[in-house]
Amino acid sequence: SSLRLQNINMAAQMATSAGLTCTAAKAPSSNRATRLTARSAYGPRSSKLVCGKTSACTTSKEVCVCHLNKSSVWMRRTPRSLGIASGIDAARTTRSATARAGVAEVEGKEEEIKDEMNKNVTVAEVADQVAMLTELHPDTKLGTYVHFSGGARGILLWRREPLTFCVILEEAKVEKGEKVTCDLNERAGLLVNETSWGSVVGPFVGLSVCDKKPDAKEVVHLINDPPDVPSRFPIDSNMHTGFTAADAFTPVGRGQSMMIESEFAEARTKLGINAVLAQKDTDVRCVYAFTGRDGTQSSTSSQALLRLRADQNVANAPCIVATKEKASAVERYLAACAACSIAEGVRDTGGSSLVVLDDLSCLADMWEVMSSMWHGFMDNEWKQQSIEMAAELEEGEEEQRPMPGSAEEMVDFGGTLVPVEVAERRSFFSAFLQRAARMNGGCDNGSLTILGIVGGRPADSMHGGSGAESVSYGKSSPEAIVAQYTTLSEEQKEKMLAALRAKAAAAEGEAAPARAADVAALPTPIVEEFNSISDGHINLQMSSEGKVVMNLRSSVSRVGNPAAAAAMRRLRTAEVRLQVMQADDETEYSASAETSDLTRKLADQAKSVKALLETDCAAPVLLGEQAVALYALLKAKCAFEQVEPLLAEVRAKHPTILEEVETSGNLNYELEAQLDEIIKAL
Template sequence: MKFHRGALSVVWASSLVTTLPSVIVPAQAWIPHAQRVSRPIARGVLSVSSGTSRAYSWLTATVLADDNVSSSSNADGRSGTTQPALGHEIAQGTIVSAFPGGLTAVHIDDSWTSTDEADAVPSSVEAVSVATPKVSKPVTVTAAGDLLGMHVGFPNGSVGVVVAHRPPVVFVYNDDDLASKDGPVKVFDSRATVTLSEQAKVVDVFGRYAVKGEESTSNDQKLEKGAKERVMFAPIPQVKDIALINTPMLTGITMVDALAPIGRGQNMLVIGHDVHDMRGLATDFLQTQLRDNAGVQCVYAAIQDPKDVQQRLQRAGLDDQVHVVIPTLRAKGKDPASKAAEAVAMAGTACAIAESYALDQGKHAVVVIDTIDLHKTLWDATTRVLVDVFGVDAVVEGDRNGAASSEMRAFYSSLIQRAGQYNQRRGGGSVTLVLLTSIPPANADETTVFEETEFASSNDKVKTRIQMLVSKKIPLTVANLQKIGNSHIPSASEGQRRLVLQHVDDLISMSDGQIWFDERLQAAGQSPPMDPQRSVTRIGIGADTPSRADAPALRRIVERLRLDLSQAASMDGADVTSKASQSQIRKQQALLLAMYQPAGAGGRRLSESCTAVLAASEGYLDQAVDHGALAGTQQGRDVVQALLEHVNAVSPASMREIDSSLDINTETRRDLTDAIASHF
């Protein structure tokens, strides 16, 4: 048994489910016979009581009775309130590993069996209506039959929440770093919940209100009558509850809305090496929603750098309109695994807030998860614990070599697939997820000597030249590789980069689309540095359905946009002396000029995006490009800004028509073209 000082522990529980239920694990994620592992699996079926009363208030964000909220503390000085009623004990276990900062691994005791008849409860849980003084019966929705999201009580009285369950071990997170390894750990049949608060816009991972100007949080608050609690780790929407995605969630970023549009109820990955660019896009997206779509609710899980996120929102005037989930203030000394566990819980809290709007009020909500990378960090930590406790045969080969096992895909899907457009029977609301993920830049180290195996993916010509250097015992340095004309120079961390890219590929296979920011395009001055060949939405692609994520108006204007950009990109470094080639390059430059938008500068209206792209497509920006008005230059920005101001002034009715209908007809397009021509 291995134990690390701190609050991350592993607990061994009994009466666990033998297989993950379909509501959490998609069909493709079932573990085949060949991938079964040799760690023990506990017996029985575990479910959640439909009669469970209000969840532990320390783990719940509550509606404020007034604005004057101060922090509260327990006798030991920790923030919190009185011990809650946790429901029925359904399993016991012992801590087998703990990490500083809140993550604990608990081995569920397979020999422990509850005699309480209340353990045989329906596997369902839904929003709990908070009334005073009673709690009304919750509405039923099928939920997971495993321990994800369950409350876990430690011998010292602290309570955590299960953030990952890999039978027979549960991984529990709380922000009490004093969890004791002595005595049994108890798992209860109540799930951690979050209660929507309109006044508490900034909450921590446990939903506690962050008091402005104070390094503390408070949850000593009263619940308003009728307030709804939402399960932190809710099941993914079922097919019977969702409708087709057919309404765009415009980002205001012309290139994104044209090439990789986001639909209402969709999940979308944003991939790149520069987190500032990605955060800028996320901020612009939220700003566009709050400007153009009355009633859209925005939630931001500020996992990586909450101060930077809050400052961005404040500069954009969004700080009082966006729900922000921040890490707990006791962040010092946290092990990376504990930070990752908190990040997973933060993502769950953010989704729960959004689901409260979507399912309880029929509204549309957008959730930005600042990074999904820490999910992989937590998964790797759980794998190491399983190997330490049970040996290497306790995990499948995919987990050992960094690939995506069925079990890991189920873990990710429990977050990614929480996005959805609900049907009218479920209120007609939606949850749209934007998930940021980072990749390391491919920087070469001039002093590094590379191995021949690092060029295994290169073409035969490069391999032949590499073999020639190796045969002559010439070191594979950057300088020598450049001498033989090798354009692919691995970085010193190429192996790690490949693992990250493999992880990104796994995420892409589970998502509805991706926006890929390329470092080469950023270095060339393109903004956003979006790769048109790797950025795509998969909503409505390859299926004979009316499901679409894009706005019809922009779709009708940009029909050849991706092809034009790709053809021009393929000419990079080629002979462009012919008139046809020069014309193609000029058109590419005009399109990039029309779509140039610095990160965080704010989004355009749909009519403005249509105007800019139409002007470039019809050749009205060619002359400006020939005179040096390129994307990223002040001259270029002035040209586009003047054009948009002119068209807004000359054709306000047509612009309003596009914005309201999201479409463009022949007459409106003709009017827009005439307005553009009159400017030049």
């Protein structure tokens, strides 16, 4: 849809520059639509879009004719604010030399036309520090500064046809209908240098104008497009998180976007903090952004801030981006953008960076603000059009037009028909999360890794399994779960409600007492969207002893084995993951109480592995210790109770084993032989 509208707008500009007046004609009554026609100052109405040199049009009528795509001439009427952009799919030039010459001249003036069009921008609506603009050229880059006639400034954040959203920086009052000017050479940027590391900054600190020096090393754009496919390099190196379950079975690669999801703030925040602290002695630069609804004022966030600042004297201390208490959705979203921009500055110079966003609700809340404004404006336009069209309807004829963005309007998104609202929201989320990448830059290919923390429960985590026997979940009623799915029909909701009630009745009396879950958890459909867009997700729960547990069944890394450390690949942890889930399935679904020796061995090994998955996350676990513990369980067939004495022995008397694994990232036959001797002696 966006590409179609851009083509339409370009066709309109070509016609306007040729001295033509474009008008909308009434379509046949059998199909209420808007037909684009072009009327020359000296010629009759035509079903073709006529464009070319003005002199040619007004004198010899030697014109460039752009034929309309026949299948797209008739379309549903769209709001009047689209103007000419409501009738065609694209304009195609004829083969004549005159046509090519006319098009070339118009395309050469594209920037001039864009500047001219952006002089007619006005404010359509203002709410929650966000202004919604009309008539802005669709190719204007996000992150560009705009200037309101009242003196305030803004930054373009997102475009949803036919409107554009921008954040209002100053506290100056912006009125509806106010004129807006836009300089294409002014883009918001952040000043990033060595003083940024180890300090706490706000989302507006360091904002500058990136006009004449876009390549300055210390200035990075606040909002960037995700890297395209040719600019990316396959992810093949590990980002150590210090969380054994994740590093072994759901590895995170450098350049990956990974979601950390849980209903419990304590569990997900601990993993995010440990991931930053695990980079203490590496070459990875870290940025931690407090983007939650309470900023750093909640007990969990304040404890996280203390842990981060305790290590601020190390060489690669993290940069902390924090918002104030009860910050608006816009400020929290800008904090997330600022964190990614700082990390992109590291990535683009060949370094590796890690961004931890402690609450991705900032994206969902920002979308809600923009969506409500867009629907309010478009609904008013739709009603006004209905009044105008009522006079044109013949007797007995009914208007058949869905409201813009309604659940009835379906679009193709990635090969699947989804409601247009869902498609637009997914585009907004993916534009942010796909900033994570490993760049294709030869020997100096930098990377940006994103760990997004999501408060909520995915749909499949309601099934325990794979390390979740002693796990407790926050309670949600079937009615509350169904209410989250706003795009389902009433019949679908009834079926889903009946199934959930039956499941709840069957599980009554079997579940462990529920722990208190977050009151601000995101709806399950939003959690699922984050999961499907990102490169993987880690699902965490809390055990009855208060430990953090990763659910193997509902956690996945789409990068897979290439993202794992060499030591984990040597231990074949991917195969062990499948064996653990297979053992769980055999225990749960076995028709017979009798089990074979092989099944019992798999069950015993699965029990030991799952015990290792439970941790208090007090500190990140070094790769060397993870490798030794897993080697003892998987290769030496030790019991879980024997792992801690082995680690204590290795730390005290054989520290070189741990150091060598940390340095090389791998185990070898010599180290394994040493471990076998230590285990035998113990």
